[in-house]
Amino acid sequence: MKISIEEALEIVEKVTHQGGLSKVQEIVFRQCWEGSSYQEIARNSGYQLGYIRDVGHKLWQSLSKAFGQRITKTNFQRIINQYQLAASCPTDKCQASPASAFSLPTLQQSTVKYKQEWKEIIDVSKFFGRTIELANLEEWIVSDRCRVVSLSGMPGIGKTSLAAVCAEKIQHEFEYLIWHNVRNAQPIKELLAEIIIFLGQQPGIELPQTIDGLLACLMKYLRQHRCLLILDNYESVLQSGGKAGRYRDNYEGYGQLLRQVADERHQSCLLLTTRELPISLNVKAGDNLPVRSLQLSGLSPEPACEILAAKGLIFTNKEARELVERYSGNPLALKIAAASIQSLYKKNVSKFLSQDRIVFGEIWDLLEQQFNRLSNREKQVMLWLTNQDPHLLHINENDLPGLSIRNVLEALQSLQQRSLIKNDSFCFTQPNMILEYIKEVTHYKSESSILKFTSVPSELSQVPTLSKKQG
The missing domain is CATH 3.40.50.300 (P-loop containing nucleotide triphosphate hydrolases)
Known part of the structure; x- marks a missing residue:
């Protein structure tokens, strides 16, 4: 049975031999016992968040020293409950020294079950x-x-x-x-x-x-x-x-x-x-x-290159950086590409990059699956963004793909939630893999057909669903 917070404070006072906790320490102890975060404690008590964190850190250090094992914000309730259990143990050893019995590995193993x-x-x-x-x-x-x-x-x-x-x-x-x-x-x-x-x-x-x-x-x-x-x-x-x-x-x-x-x-x-x-x-x-x-965004170059090296590929630093950039640091795409480079290009990254087609096979399927989750409006906006200079992009009624500003803003917000575009100070960009995918789609279909936008909402259903052309 779990002990009350008042009983816990009595145990702390007994074990620390310091006459109990300070006012702020007790606030932190009580509210952590109730499951509050440091942010909530700071808000409830009126103290600065940094000060509450510092008080908490020193409190757990002090308790760790007193109880003889590491105590943290997440385990202190369990530790104190175990101490109380050890103190009530009927054996002479436990009755003589609850703190000593509490630290025995056998007791911990019998009471802590993950x-x-x-x-x-x-x-x-x-x-x-x-x-x-x-x-x-x-x-x-x-x-x-x-x-x-x-x-x-x-x-x-x-x-x-x-x-x-x-x-x-x-x-x-x-x-x-x-x-x-x-x-x-x-x-x-x-x-x-x-x-x-x-x-x-x-x-x-x-x-x-x-x-x-x-x-x-x-x-x-x-x-x-x-x-x-x-x-x-x-x-x-x-x-x-x-x-x-x-x-x-x-x-x-x-x-x-x-x-x-x-x-x-x-x-x-x-x-x-x-x-x-x-x-x-x-x-x-x-x-x-x-x-x-x-x-999550893509991996930084160093760990991304570790993926390529683990596959035993042959590359220069420049080639590795280019490959990582082309795949936007996507770990799975890099692993799939590495497997293709192994089997088709004898581990030579330079030869793979020279063919200038990075989206195919499993990577194509991966992107197609995500692209086909989009609404027609989202697809329209994605294709529209592909033809815009992101640094010169301004949302105005005369430059939209047959949609209102409201429709476009909603689509942009939705695409951000799907991690398909990034917004840097209202400069919208698409990951390189997505751009490559859309280029491939427009290669298979005529661009005029893909980018045919309608101004009448009822005609939105006529926008073609983009999928890989068979054959």
Whole structure:
């Protein structure tokens, strides 16, 4: 049974022999015990965020020294509960020295049980770069105790790999870890039931029949235990052919799950990987909020070149930089290209670059799949952007592809959510791979046919769907 916060403070006072905590230390201790982030503590107490972080850091250092093991913001509740359990141990050894008994490995092994369920997690024994992104995720999830974190980006950019590496690194900060791949769009009731049964460790338990009931049951566990829930390939429950981030029919329950986990107070975290942000998260995310979003871009040249070297390719530094730039630092695209260079060009990067066609085979399929998720308006705007100088681009009614300014702005926003365009001070650019793909599409179809824009909204359905020409 978990002890109360007052009992915890009494234990701290007894173990530290310092007459208890200072006023600010007690504020940090109490609110961390309740699951608040440093941002929330700073906001509630009126102190600066940096000061609260510093007080917290010194507090955990002091407690680590007093208790004889590493104590952090995420594990101090469990450590103090274990101390109380050791203090009440009936053996003479425990009664004589609870602090000593508490630090025994045998006691820790019997009381700390990490339960994990990894479904379809990928092998990340070879992982390149992403040190800054990994540090950000760890800080958000472990230190800031964010309730929802999303990893978004275009296909192949490394979302799943980064999430897997992060989960492996921080797994022991959680009592429960659950990894689910929702690629096959599992109905929300089935997903919730599986998670609840795992958390409850009672396979025969009778579960609620409604989504509301299942969510209420899940939230109870998320409040009682420190859980890390990862949902991979979340875009599978989002619709194609419309604005980004909207749910498929009969999958709105996933949005309800996100809203409750994001809005309600608890001590757990939900981590998503997705090609596009769900609309509800886009609104709730913020730098100082318990919901955070990280949009991945391509790898920097150094780790990207490590991918090429691992494949045994032959290249100069200039050739490697050009290849990385052509594929926008996309790790999966680089691996696919490296395999083609191995088999078709005898590992010679120079010969591959000389043929000036980088989008084909699996890379073409990858981009086509993403492009075909777009609405007709988004496709129109993508093709329009291809013919514009991004540094001279101005949105005005006379220079639009048969669409109103509102339509174009909505399409641009939606394309950003899908990571298909970047906006730097209203200078919109497309990743090099996307530009290459569109050039290939216009090569197969006449440009006048592809770029035939209509001014009447009812005629938008006549814009041809862009797909690879057969034969």
